[in-house]
Amino acid sequence: MPNTLHTEPRVLLRRMFDAAVAAAQPALCVPPALPQRPKGRLLVIGAGKASAEMALAVEQHWRGPLKGLVVTRYGYGAPCERIEIVEAAHPVPDAAGLDAAQRMLELVRGLSADDTVLCLISGGGSSLLPLPLPGITLEDKQQLNRALLTSGATISEMNCVRRHLSAIKGGRLAAACHPARVVTLLISDVPGDDPRDVASGPTVPDDSTCADALAILRRYGIAAPPAVLDALASGAGESVQPGDPRLARAEVHMIATPQMALEAAARVARDAGVTPYILGDSLEGEARDVGKVLAGMALHTAAHGQPFAAPCVLLSGGETTVTVRGKGRGGRNVEFLLSCAIALQGTPGIYGLAGDTDGVDGQEEIAGAVITPDTLERAWAAGMRPRDALDFNDAHSFFQRLGDSVVTGPTRTNVNDFRALLVLPPE
Template identity: 75%
Template sequence: MTQSHRDLLRRMFDAAVAAAQPAQCVPAYLPAVPKGRLIVIGAGKASAAMARAVEDNWAGEVSGLVVTRYGYNVPCRRITIAEAAHPVPDAAGLNAARKMLDLVSDLTADDLVLCLISGGGSALAPLPLDGLTLEDKQDVNRALLKSGATISEMNCVRRHLSAIKGGRLAAACHPARVVTLLISDVPGDNPMNIASGPTVADPTTCTDAMAIIRRYGIVVSDKVLDVLESGRGESVKPGDPRLALTETHVIAAPQVALEAAAKVAESAGFTAHILGDSIEGEAKDVGAVMAGIAHQVTKRGQPFKPPCVLLSGGEATVTVRGQGRGGPNVEFLLALAVALNGQPGIHAIAGDTDGVDGMEDIAGAIITPNTLSRAWVMGIKPQDSLAANDAHRFFHALGDSVVTGPTLTNVNDFRAILIADKDSTP
């Protein structure tokens, strides 16, 4: 890979992240000043940056609290920023969720609640239903993360064990008006799946959540089983009058990020093709499929002619069976590299736009046509690393990890496969 190819891949990733920055996308969606108070609440990896964007662009009085991931704090003057753990929740997140409910407990019809939600909010505001504990929520979260369940399935379970998700937060704000601004990190941008939908109605049921637990063989406590089997965990359903004065806006999403990256690719002379913004599945399977498409482009000029870039987003998953640290973006890349088997002219980057792939503070990695050969020289067997779900260690050893630090936003996975012209420099 030439340095210019590596630089181009990283510039595409950086452009995707920049397109979803709250400072760019929040101001256009701010509501009019209410007769009463404006209370700002929210949760997610981008919530602190969203709160700062509100303060910088709001003319009237404002107060409130949002909770973000440790290290993602952005200083605000009037809105309190709490920090908590992700992806496994902690007591700090539980306390922040309780405080949010307290803030909205005595509102009137003249008041306005501005709810700032982004990816990560499910773990960051983990208030359990009565009868459940934080430990119950932690155990379920860990099991879901390792199960291979999709994000929509994980969030269905979370909604039915929560005192704040599944529309319950909006219901607690009644009779005030609620405006929710969402930065989407989920395939399809469905509001009920972004941070498990604390301010939107939920058509799924406890029966659905129980089916997911059985489908993936997830072991849960008797208390969790009782909540779901009894129906006590039912969420707020469509048509509930407490949600009549709510409105929801998706202000940034994976498609916007992909379009920004496409512009960077095209400015460098590569035709960009967006294959989809909501691609799901096991990361290693997605990698193998993408490798097949890349081979066809290289060998047949189908369905696209090189030089080109194949862009995609969504949320791949990893069913952790080995002793590795998981990470869907790096597992996708390692599977892609194995399937490409050193095919000349094909390079790729994949990373989570929040800077955290799986449970690691590493966004993702880059592969090159010589990724496998460099690993073999070092005594690392790519297939063994893939089987052990150990791609993070694999790319760290090669020096090909992509580390961004907190990006202050989150529009999910980003993947770019760069296919150079046959006559270009390898």
């Protein structure tokens, strides 16, 4: 069957990625979820890479008085007039985030049962609300965060540890709002869409324990600061448990998810005459291992028409992990892609794109990259060794030299990673 695709593969892949990002834009998903006007005050708080844009959507659609405070990543602000926007560091927290978290807790104290707190939460909030328990310093949190990010721990495991070292996460923010009604709007960036794991769940109960957090540190051989170990061993970091009466009036609404983003990308593929297959919205594992597995599926599809027939695109979301071994410029999406390209070995008709929907893969202001059947050939011609780049965790440098990076700038949303492998029939 000849290739009848009328859109250049790179262009089609980018259209799918852009559609996934657009589907999670706060301007689209926030207004339908706004609560009714309360008898008392409306107070808006929040944290995450999408929180400022969510706050702007609230301002533009709320008819009545409001005020508030949200914290977002540097460069992700929005021109709000009634809601204060604070920018802070991500993924390693800084003093600006610490100050914002302290002010947020002060802001919600003394509310009445007639008041409503609208909490806008999205991915990245864990680092943006770094208010540690008494006895733990910001430096302790920074040291631990760096260790977690390079350990290979899953996002769920990292957030379990964070919840038990925080004075604001793990339901504590909602508890501080009592007796007011708390309405949380969530844009999910975590596999499985568990509300506890989006920004480490500042407004939802948590049934995990300090013992669970300690076990995670031991599992990955993380040498935590003494104050951190003391807080966990003593039980001082236990979070707000399910059934706590202070959370009786707290409700959570998931307004954008990775699955919604993948479905938007699938619609673009269908319009181009390509059959989409969503493999899952919560794929996890080492990025290089996931790359090899999905490359194997694409190769079998190309060779045998199983389990799918070309032209098709294999879509997936979730959050892989990277166990850092080298000192290169890496990120989980580009590491996935480089591993995938090596496994594909230039097979004709297979193209791919992977990117973080927030526009930042790892710590680089680069969303991801694209691979083509000639990726390895062009790399060798440029004097690069793809396997060495993978071993050194240097995939961003690799794809930048090829001109294959995907750069979006701040997207002001975050529904986790997007991966697409496009399989076309031979020419």
